[in-house]
């Protein structure tokens with residue numbers, strides 16, 4: 001079937017010649033969309049595949065998404081570790097686009113996935129010493145030998161990606177190359193200041209999180225969660241994990257549970273003893289306006305969520 005690209009055809013009739021050269025960039029999640037928006041400021045805007053409020057762990061592409069992928073020139077996404085369901089559509093539908101999985105860039109700092117938390121997770125996996133796993137759906141990430149996919153929650157990674165995004169855009173659109181580079185440098189300076197700002201706060205609190213998404217943030221800012229209700233792939237915990245977590249939370253005197261908007265907060269209430277503070281935390285910036293400001297605002301709101309927990 002001939003590939004007619006109706007969207008592009010209409011676009012080129014309406015736009016000025018210089019504008020027609022702006023690459024069509026598709027991003028996966030709002031924080032990545034924000035970083036690309038910073039680099040494209042004054043030139044254009046990227047497209048967002050997974051809308052705010054949806055979990056990347058269990059999203060399904062709509063037919064309109066396939067059309068957007070087909071038209072894309074550049075796809076900037078976290079990678080297969082976060083959205084395994086996206087890899088195949090990308091290789092088939094978006095074969096004409098440059099594929100940029102950020103987790104695979106050599107500059108990306110990685111941490112191992114899944115089981116980094118100490119006390120509560122150890123208690124919640126009492127059968128981890130057994131070698132013969134045969135019904136452990138929540139251990140899929142281990143079998144893939146993958147990394148914790150929530151790489152965007154370390155601003156040091158975001159800073160490293162900005163010039164890479166600028167280079168990828170410049171290869172598609174050399175005319176705007178100097179602007180992409182300058183935007184990336186400005187954004188990196190801004191995020192450097194954000195790092196300094198957050199390094200001055202004290203985020204050591206006894207808290208648990210709804211799913212194991214914040215390891216990169218915790219490592220960077222010394223804010224270590226005692227555990228998580230769901231693992232890094234956000235699959236629902238079984239009754240044994242919930243029971244073990246509830247006992248361990250009582251034992252460790254956890255005072256605060258940070259729950260993401262996509263998460264079933266009833267589960268948090270089942271895990272924690274009465275009287276524990278339940279606060280909201282969001283790894284995706286779902287409540288924030290899309291665009292360049294989303295990423296720094298999201299990082300600040302995560303710090304604020306943790307520092308709002310009782311500190312003893």
Ligand SMILES: [Zn+2]
Nearest residue numbers: 057213232234
């Ligand atoms: Zn996650």
